[in-house]
Amino acid sequence: MSETTDAADTLTLHAAAELDAVITGIEDRLAAWAASTGAALAALSVKVTGSTVDKLIRPVVEELVRTPDGYVAGAGFLANAGLLGPERSYIAWWQGEELEHVDALANFSPNSISRYVRSEWFRVPVETGHAHVTGPYVDFLCTDEYVLTFTHPVFCRPDGPVAGIVGMDVTVQRLERGALPGLRRIGERATLVNADGRAIVSAAPDIAAGDLAAAEEGCRVYPVGRKFRIWSGATAL
Numbered sequence: 001m002s003e004t005t006d007a008a009d010t011l012t013l014h015a016a017a018e019l020d021a022v023i024t025g026i027e028d029r030l031a032a033w034a035a036s037t038g039a040a041l042a043a044l045s046v047k048v049t050g051s052t053v054d055k056l057i058r059p060v061v062e063e064l065v066r067t068p069d070g071y072v073a074g075a076g077f078l079a080n081a082g083l084l085g086p087e088r089s090y091i092a093w094w095q096g097e098e099l100e101h102v103d104a105l106a107n108f109s110p111n112s113i114s115r116y117v118r119s120e121w122f123r124v125p126v127e128t129g130h131a132h133v134t135g136p137y138v139d140f141l142c143t144d145e146y147v148l149t150f151t152h153p154v155f156c157r158p159d160g161p162v163a164g165i166v167g168m169d170v171t172v173q174r175l176e177r178g179a180l181p182g183l184r185r186i187g188e189r190a191t192l193v194n195a196d197g198r199a200i201v202s203a204a205p206d207i208a209a210g211d212l213a214a215a216e217e218g219c220r221v222y223p224v225g226r227k228f229r230i231w232s233g234a235t236a237l
Contacts, residue, residue: 023225191234
């Protein structure tokens with residue numbers, strides 16, 4: 001193997017590692033937030049209320065969405081039934097640097113909140129007790145953009161029920177801004193895909209976010225975070 005080939009391989013590995021660090025950083029931050037939220041809820045000496053949840057969650061969201069060059073467009077917490085009352089859920093979610101409170105009126109309507117608790121990004125971590133990533137999908141409830149929603153269950157005690165979930169919305173547009181230069185270093189058709197082979201960001205002009213793709217024969221595969229992969233070459237389906 002020539003020195004030129006070795007150098008190219010090194011650059012490719014560095015590019016893949018940089019993107020893995022971005023996604024892993026989001027996942028790790030979310031896991032830490034879930035742990036601290038569960039501990040804070042468990043330490044409360046009073047009944048959990050919506051106001052209590054808002055005061056606990058909003059400062060973290062403010063930090064996340066206002067981080068310079070950050071990837072988080074919106075974030076928050078959705079309580080599982082039982083935390084605030086036997087039949088009650090609660091959403092504390094904000095988006096954008098202006099911290100727009102997403103659908104606060106849903107907290108006063110059981111029929112309205114139900115569209116959240118049925119959503120994949122809430123339902124899967126509650127049912128499995130594990131972190132989950134939903135998307136890419138068009139987020140008609142919040143951003144109206146293609147997003148990835150990273151969610152993590154919150155436990156007030158290790159052996160207890162899921163108290164709720166914390167989550168972060170990462171727009172594909174923001175991720176593309178950070179990921180595309182690295183993907184182009186990997187290959188002209190390098191593509192970041194989810195576990196189902198759906199494209200998130202691609203260096204190939206004919207593959208857009210949300211498209212199903214397949215790995216070209218002989219292409220290299222690089223794991224990214226818990227759920228994603230980079231294919232050094234991809235083809236549109």
